[in-house]
Amino acid sequence: MAQNGSNNVKLLGTWGSPFALRAQVALHLKSVEHEYTEEADVLKSKSDLLVKSNPIHKKVPVLIHGDVSICESLNIVQYVDEAWPSKPSILPSLPQDRAFARFWAHFVDGKCFESIDAVAGAKDDAARMALAGNLMECLTALEEAFQKSSKGGDFFGGENIGFVDIACGGIVGPLSVIEAFSGVKFLSPEATPGLVQWADKFRAHEAVKPYMPNVAEFIEFAKKKFNV
Amino acid sequence: MAQNGSNNVKLLGTWGSPFALRAQVALHLKSVEHEYTEEADVLKSKSDLLVKSNPIHKKVPVLIHGDVSICESLNIVQYVDEAWPSKPSILPSLPQDRAFARFWAHFVDGKCFESIDAVAGAKDDAARMALAGNLMECLTALEEAFQKSSKGGDFFGGENIGFVDIACGGIVGPLSVIEAFSGVKFLSPEATPGLVQWADKFRAHEAVKPYMPNVAEFIEFAKKKFNV
Numbered sequence: 001m002a003q004n005g006s007n008n009v010k011l012l013g014t015w016g017s018p019f020a021l022r023a024q025v026a027l028h029l030k031s032v033e034h035e036y037t038e039e040a041d042v043l044k045s046k047s048d049l050l051v052k053s054n055p056i057h058k059k060v061p062v063l064i065h066g067d068v069s070i071c072e073s074l075n076i077v078q079y080v081d082e083a084w085p086s087k088p089s090i091l092p093s094l095p096q097d098r099a100f101a102r103f104w105a106h107f108v109d110g111k112c113f114e115s116i117d118a119v120a121g122a123k124d125d126a127a128r129m130a131l132a133g134n135l136m137e138c139l140t141a142l143e144e145a146f147q148k149s150s151k152g153g154d155f156f157g158g159e160n161i162g163f164v165d166i167a168c169g170g171i172v173g174p175l176s177v178i179e180a181f182s183g184v185k186f187l188s189p190e191a192t193p194g195l196v197q198w199a200d201k202f203r204a205h206e207a208v209k210p211y212m213p214n215v216a217e218f219i220e221f222a223k224k225k226f227n228v
Numbered sequence: 229m230a231q232n233g234s235n236n237v238k239l240l241g242t243w244g245s246p247f248a249l250r251a252q253v254a255l256h257l258k259s260v261e262h263e264y265t266e267e268a269d270v271l272k273s274k275s276d277l278l279v280k281s282n283p284i285h286k287k288v289p290v291l292i293h294g295d296v297s298i299c300e301s302l303n304i305v306q307y308v309d310e311a312w313p314s315k316p317s318i319l320p321s322l323p324q325d326r327a328f329a330r331f332w333a334h335f336v337d338g339k340c341f342e343s344i345d346a347v348a349g350a351k352d353d354a355a356r357m358a359l360a361g362n363l364m365e366c367l368t369a370l371e372e373a374f375q376k377s378s379k380g381g382d383f384f385g386g387e388n389i390g391f392v393d394i395a396c397g398g399i400v401g402p403l404s405v406i407e408a409f410s411g412v413k414f415l416s417p418e419a420t421p422g423l424v425q426w427a428d429k430f431r432a433h434e435a436v437k438p439y440m441p442n443v444a445e446f447i448e449f450a451k452k453k454f455n456v
Contacts, residue, residue, distance in 0.1 A: 056335065056369055068324045075330050082323040095310040096296045102303050107284065141284055 009034035010064040012050055014041075016221050018170030019073035021211050023061040025166050026080040028207040029088055074105055077166055091163050104145050104156070105167035112138045116174050119182065128182055139192050142168065146194040154201040161205055165198075169208060172199050176215045177222045237262035238292040240278055242269075244449050246398030247301035249439050251289040253394050254308040256435040257316055302333055305394055319391050332373050332384070333395035340366045344402050347410065360412055367420050370396065374422040382429040389433055393426075397436060400427050404443045405450045 011027065011034050013020030027034055039050055039060050046058055053062045053069035063070040063079065070079045081090040091098050115135035122128035149156050149164070156164035175186050187196050203212055213221065239255065239262050241248030255262055267278055267288050274286055281290045281297035291298040291307065298307045309318040319326050343363035350356035377384050377392070384392035403414050415424050431440055441449065 056339075065324075068327075070324070070327045071331060072334065075327055075334070078330065079323055079327040082326060095307055096293075096298070098310060099296075099298045099303055099307040102306065103299060106300065106303070111284075 008064075008066050011036050012039055012047070012053070012060050012062040012064070013037070014039045014060050016173065016213055016218065017060055018173055019059075020061040021173075021208075022073040022166050022170055023063055023076045023080070024211040025161075025169065025207050026077040026090060027063075028210070029090060029161070030080055030084040030086065032080065032084055073170070074109065074167060077163065081163075088160060089162075090166065092157055097157070100145075100149065101157070101163040104142070104164045107138075107141070108164075108167045108171060112142070112171055113174075116171060116178065120174070120178050125182075129184075132182070132184055132186075135186060136191070139186055139195065143192045143195050146198055150194065150198075154198065156198075161202070161207065165202055168198075169202050169212075172202060173213060173218045177218050180215070180219045181222070236292075236294050239264050240267055240275070240281070240288050240290040240292070241265070242267045242288050244401065244441055244446065245288055246401055247287075248289040249401075249436075250301040250394050250398055251291055251304045251308070252439040253389075253397065253435050254305040254318060255291075256438070257318060257389070258308055258312040258314065260308065260312055301398070302337065302395060305391065309391075316388060317390075318394065320385055325385070328373075328377065329385070329391040332370070332392045335366075335369070336392075336395045336399060340370070340399055341402075344399060344406060348402070348406050353410075356410055357412075360410070360414075363414060364419070367414055367423065371420040371423050374426055378422065378426075382426065384426075389430070389435065393430055396426075397430050397440075400430060401441060401446045405446050408443070408447045409450070 009027075009032055011020075011023055013023065013036060015038060024036075037047075037049070039047055049064075050060065050062060051058055053064055054060075054071040057071060059071075061071075061073055061076060063076045065079075065083065070076050077090060091101055112135075115131070115138050118131045119128055119135050122131050145164070146156055149158070151158050153159040155161050156168070178184075179186055186192075187199060189196055202208055237255075237260055239248075239251055241251065241264060243266060252264075265275075265277070267275055277292075278288065278290060279286055281292055282288075282299040285299060287299075289299075289301055289304060291304045293307075293311065298304050305318060319329060340363075343359070343366050346359045347356055347363050350359050373392070374384055377386070379386050381387040383389050384396070406412075407414055414420075415427060417424050430436055
């Protein structure tokens with residue numbers, strides 16, 4: 001596959017970050033040569049480069065392209081799509097499809113991640129089960145969006161991986177961790193048949209596989225991180 | 229000015245909504261003929277059309293274009309820019325400028341509105357003053373973004389009103405309300421000279437003026453709404 005010229009492209013990320021994953025997948029899809037810098041423990045210390053290039057949020061991922069820094073994962077994915085306009089396109093071409101994609105991507109970043117964080121941070125099993133309902137509602141809505149937009153294909157837009165897949169892909173790892181810790185199956189063939197198949201296809205996609213930790217690695221990582 | 233054909237365009241909004249304002253300004257800028265429907269008291273009751281067209285969030289604004297519903301204000305503004313690609317453009321053309329615009333628009337929707345809500349909802353003066361610091365930090369960051377991007381022009385992108393202005397315009401009304409209630413001046417010629425001038429230019433813009441309540445109307449509305 002032809003490589004897009006690097007023009008000095010750097011990505012600051014951290015292992016296991018669902019947001020850094022999005023940027024990695026987008027860069028891979030567009031075959032953008034880049035240098036990846038691991039911000040090893042971004043919660044404890046931040047590199048000077050990270051603070052300088054994302055002074056507002058001081059978070060990964062940051063894409064540095066020449067003298068321009070692009071922050072926030074969905075913003076990076078859209079930038080990559082626009083700055084390297086060669087195929088494949090990440091956003092669809094029709095305005096209504098682009099609006100659909102942005103809506104669901106922001107739904108994932110808003111309600112969906114909030115529900116995941118709430119379940120992950122619940123103080124006991126009773127609280128977790130109460131909060132699990134909100135997360136299931138989110139996943140049911142995503143399942144409907146998948147059924148509506150995939151039209152029998154493997155991904156949200158149909159046959160090809162795109163913006164909603166990349167946005168949603170961020171929840172696959174965190175979901176597997178909270179499933180393991182809570183014993184609740186959030187993605188199941190009964191409740192979310194489309195999403196179960198989608199998650200398998202997403203994990204196995206050639207633009208995702210090199211960057212996506214497997215479930216066991218995620219759980220091991222979470223155990224260490226949260227001292228469980 | 230030439231009118232863009234309506235093709236059955238409806239906007240569901242509510243008076244005083246900073247988010248509906250964004251959609252109204254975008255439609256005006258693109259001269260899109262449309263029918264506006266006031267959702268009179270969206271906190272107490274929601275029309276069937278609103279619930280049907282925005283089943284996930286059940287909130288205004290919603291833009292209905294033919295048989296497509298577009299929800300969430302920044303999404304609507306981008307949709308309007310893409311579905312009616314005639315000039316003026318709302319998003320800039322260069323990828324790095326588009327990324328800059330999206331970053332600050334989402335900063336307003338995230339940190340900025342969170343800080344405004346926190347100050348507005350503070351239980352007493354001491355709590356309000358403590359929270360005011362976060363809001364001032366947001367406005368200082370916005371001031372820097374304005375200075376950096378306006379290049380001597382009246383708006384965030386320079387001479388012409390654009391995406392960041394429309395996003396930021398949503399905070400002008402709420403800020404004037406919390407200034408009136410708290411006695412704290414958040415926008416001032418000393419701390420945020422660029423934003424003070426920008427807010428005046430924004431309010432006076434021909435695409436904003438018909439939809440932007442004045443400060444006294446906003447305060448009166450807030451007094452009734454919150455029973456003050």
